[in-house]
Amino acid sequence: MSKFAFSLLATDPKSMARAGLWETPHGTIETPAFMPVGTAGTVKGLTPDQLAATGAKKILANTYHLALRPGPEVVADLGGLHRFFDWSGPILTDSGGFQIFSLAKLSRMTEEGVTFRSHLDGSALNLTPEKAMSIQEFLGADVIMCLDECPPADAPEEHILRAVDRTTRWAARCREAHQRSDQALFGIVQGGTIESLRIRSAEALLPFDFPGYAVGGLSVGEPPPEMYRTLEFTTPVLPVQKPRYLMGVGRPIDLIEGVLRGIDLFDCVMPTRNGRNGMAFTSTGPVRLKNARHLRDTSPLDAECPCQACQRFSRGYLRHLFMCGEMLGPILLTLHNLTFYQRLMKGLREAILEGRGIEFRASQLARWGESG
Amino acid sequence: MSKFAFSLLATDPKSMARAGLWETPHGTIETPAFMPVGTAGTVKGLTPDQLAATGAKKILANTYHLALRPGPEVVADLGGLHRFFDWSGPILTDSGGFQIFSLAKLSRMTEEGVTFRSHLDGSALNLTPEKAMSIQEFLGADVIMCLDECPPADAPEEHILRAVDRTTRWAARCREAHQRSDQALFGIVQGGTIESLRIRSAEALLPFDFPGYAVGGLSVGEPPPEMYRTLEFTTPVLPVQKPRYLMGVGRPIDLIEGVLRGIDLFDCVMPTRNGRNGMAFTSTGPVRLKNARHLRDTSPLDAECPCQACQRFSRGYLRHLFMCGEMLGPILLTLHNLTFYQRLMKGLREAILEGRGIEFRASQLARWGESG
Numbered sequence: 060m061s062k063f064a065f066s067l068l069a070t071d072p073k074s075m076a077r078a079g080l081w082e083t084p085h086g087t088i089e090t091p092a093f094m095p096v097g098t099a100g101t102v103k104g105l106t107p108d109q110l111a112a113t114g115a116k117k118i119l120a121n122t123y124h125l126a127l128r129p130g131p132e133v134v135a136d137l138g139g140l141h142r143f144f145d146w147s148g149p150i151l152t153d154s155g156g157f158q159i160f161s162l163a164k165l166s167r168m169t170e171e172g173v174t175f176r177s178h179l180d181g182s183a184l185n186l187t188p189e190k191a192m193s194i195q196e197f198l199g200a201d202v203i204m205c206l207d208e209c210p211p212a213d214a215p216e217e218h219i220l221r222a223v224d225r226t227t228r229w230a231a232r233c234r235e236a237h238q239r240s241d242q243a244l245f246g247i248v249q250g251g252t253i254e255s256l257r258i259r260s261a262e263a264l265l266p267f268d269f270p271g272y273a274v275g276g277l278s279v280g281e282p283p284p285e286m287y288r289t290l291e292f293t294t295p296v297l298p299v300q301k302p303r304y305l306m307g308v309g310r311p312i313d314l315i316e317g318v319l320r321g322i323d324l325f326d327c328v329m330p331t332r333n334g335r336n337g338m339a340f341t342s343t344g345p346v347r348l349k350n351a352r353h354l355r356d357t358s359p360l361d362a363e364c365p366c367q368a369c370q371r372f373s374r375g376y377l378r379h380l381f382m383c384g385e386m387l388g389p390i391l392l393t394l395h396n397l398t399f400y401q402r403l404m405k406g407l408r409e410a411i412l413e414g415r416g417i418e419f420r421a422s423q424l425a426r427w428g429e430s431g
Numbered sequence: 432m433s434k435f436a437f438s439l440l441a442t443d444p445k446s447m448a449r450a451g452l453w454e455t456p457h458g459t460i461e462t463p464a465f466m467p468v469g470t471a472g473t474v475k476g477l478t479p480d481q482l483a484a485t486g487a488k489k490i491l492a493n494t495y496h497l498a499l500r501p502g503p504e505v506v507a508d509l510g511g512l513h514r515f516f517d518w519s520g521p522i523l524t525d526s527g528g529f530q531i532f533s534l535a536k537l538s539r540m541t542e543e544g545v546t547f548r549s550h551l552d553g554s555a556l557n558l559t560p561e562k563a564m565s566i567q568e569f570l571g572a573d574v575i576m577c578l579d580e581c582p583p584a585d586a587p588e589e590h591i592l593r594a595v596d597r598t599t600r601w602a603a604r605c606r607e608a609h610q611r612s613d614q615a616l617f618g619i620v621q622g623g624t625i626e627s628l629r630i631r632s633a634e635a636l637l638p639f640d641f642p643g644y645a646v647g648g649l650s651v652g653e654p655p656p657e658m659y660r661t662l663e664f665t666t667p668v669l670p671v672q673k674p675r676y677l678m679g680v681g682r683p684i685d686l687i688e689g690v691l692r693g694i695d696l697f698d699c700v701m702p703t704r705n706g707r708n709g710m711a712f713t714s715t716g717p718v719r720l721k722n723a724r725h726l727r728d729t730s731p732l733d734a735e736c737p738c739q740a741c742q743r744f745s746r747g748y749l750r751h752l753f754m755c756g757e758m759l760g761p762i763l764l765t766l767h768n769l770t771f772y773q774r775l776m777k778g779l780r781e782a783i784l785e786g787r788g789i790e791f792r793a794s795q796l797a798r799w800g801e802s803g
Contacts, residue, residue: 108739
């Protein structure tokens with residue numbers, strides 16, 4: 060697994076934060092890192108060049124969506140994911156499990172796998188650990204994920220326990236089924252917000268010696284302090300010398316709090332989805348561009364931001380685009396929000412390298428205000 | 432008017448085609464030229480850099496749309512159109528008349544002007560020649576248009592005659608009202624497809640010595656041969672040493688036929704609108720990307736095209752984007768179609784400079800096939 064060597068450059072003396080370098084077959088990633096979400100093989104509205112200009116190095120694509128359309132064999136026929144959407148950097152695919160539990164209509168779950176109905180046309184489909192591996196091998200991402208069971212935040216403890224143990228057994232089957240040596244297969248720790256179950260899950264996965272571990276089943280409805288607390292007792296059980304990935308998280312503050320608790324990798328639709336809806340993250344807090352006060356505003360969206368949206372256009376013009384439903388509004392705000400997230404991670408990384416992770420959090424919160 | 436000097440470099444010996452250079456306050460345009468349409472101050476889906484990469488130098492924006500949203504004074508407050516959407520090249524605005532006749536609900540037309548209802552909220556508005564000038568001065572384009580009356584293709588002759596004479600009187604009022612010396616005001620020739628009326632319209636406008644003349648009221652439903660025939664008897668009446676602009680036209684073949692009949696400038700939503708709908712113009716004819724035969728097609732959309740869509744992606748990927756309703760599909764096809772149009776105009780210009788305009792038409796038609 061030397062293709063995926065992970066080396067720690069620094070750990071923050073006053074927190075659990077780490078700064079590292081992670082090699083992949085498609086380039087080295089500086090951690091902590093945020094991965095934009097390219098659901099169906101495209102980060103909505105951006106060309107690969109625009110995406111790279113935000114500072115993004117590694118991106119995520121959704122197995123569930125690509126398995127439905129155009130299908131894993133079609134992606135393989137078209138050269139695999141990197142060629143498919145012309146991204147030369149590393150790519151991660153999830154297992155498809157989370158979307159089956161959240162987006163599709165789950166029909167039946169057995170030890171063998173899950174049966175579900177497509178959210179597109181209602182057709183009946185099934186996914187097993189072996190099939191999750193096969194699909195992700197067809198897609199060809201650098202990093203792939205085990206199929207896991209992801210119960211809702213308010214599930215009863217016995218349900219969460221069952222999900223933990225099934226996730227372990229499915230991880231064993233994924234490990235067994237996975238063939239491609241140019242892909243790193245990550246295990247996923249489940250266990251809700253219950254300390255004993257998170258530890259049980261993590262310890263059960265350690266013997267598989269995965270090249271990286273994800274924390275799943277968070278940011279699914281629990282209050283943020285619960286998520287932070289869960290990370291505090293989960294990451295210490297994970298290997299120090301392997302990357303840790305907090306799936307589907309989150310707001311800018313969640314990224315900081317996650318990093319301070321030992322997380323190295325994140326993905327989330329928030330910067331892209333919010334951007335498409337006219338909500339911008341800025342160095343002085345969130346901005347809703349549709350607000351009438353921006354009508355004649357000649358100032359940039361964020362005076363500190365180097366992105367095209369901020370360097371070339373006024374808030375008044377950006378608002379106009381959203382009021383008219385023009386595509387360029389979502390495009391420019393996606394560009395901006397992803398640039399904001401990448402700059403945040405860069406600032407955080409520099410702070411860790413200088414041993415001032417806690418101070419970095421304080422300084423950001425002071426600037427963002429209550430709503431950050 | 433030396434700000435808008437127009438010089439002819441060549442005329443095609445076997446047609447009426449001309450190749451020229453046209454100076455504007457925002458750069459020199461090589462003619463014949465095609466202007467992409469940026470209706471509401473944005474060519475849908477493209478950043479200014481992407482738009483420039485297609486080869487476009489001059490673009491068009493719609494006075495009607497910008498007058499409704501965000502309003503001419505707001506555009507002026509935000510620095511005028513060039514600053515508003517950060518386009519450093521020349522911009523042309525139409526008068527708003529065509530949209531009032533086609534898109535809005537026309538309430539009443541008198542000698543004074545037109546009263547209409549906004550297509551957005553039904554509010555009652557009016558436009559006069561003087562107001563059309565005032566709005567376009569607020570917007571600040573390099574080239575602006577007189578308010579004209581544009582009757583439908585099947586209007587009775589007496590209606591077209593009335594429109595010709597009213598267009599002439601309104602042109603006089605526009606000329607009188609227009610103040611900004613950094614804008615070129617074009618007159619618009621009307622007259623349907625009736626030779627005597629086109630000549631009447633053109634001859635009536637000549638005394639105003641406009642810095643350029645547009646041919647309006649074509650491509651409104653008449654068969655293409657009728658449009659070509661109309662150009663054949665209209666352009667000879669127009670001054671040789673001034674640019675001629677065929678408004679709202681058209682298909683690739685219409686551009687060639689128009690140039691061969693002495694037209695220098697075009698605008699049309701076809702490349703952008705068709706691109707958004709998955710229809711591409713290519714060097715071997717139109718391609719419908721949603722067609723199932725492109726599912727596993729690894730070949731580029733157009734092997735001869737230098738645009739990003741053709742250089743970096745497969746037909747299979749482009750089809751996937753359209754099947755999923757992903758924004759990047761319309762973006763890439765808009766990029767491609769505009770690149771196709773610009774390359775067509777460039778090829779046409781080179782052919783005129785070499786005296787082989789007729790041969791250029793034949794070679795293109797042979798490649799495009801029936802559907803070109």
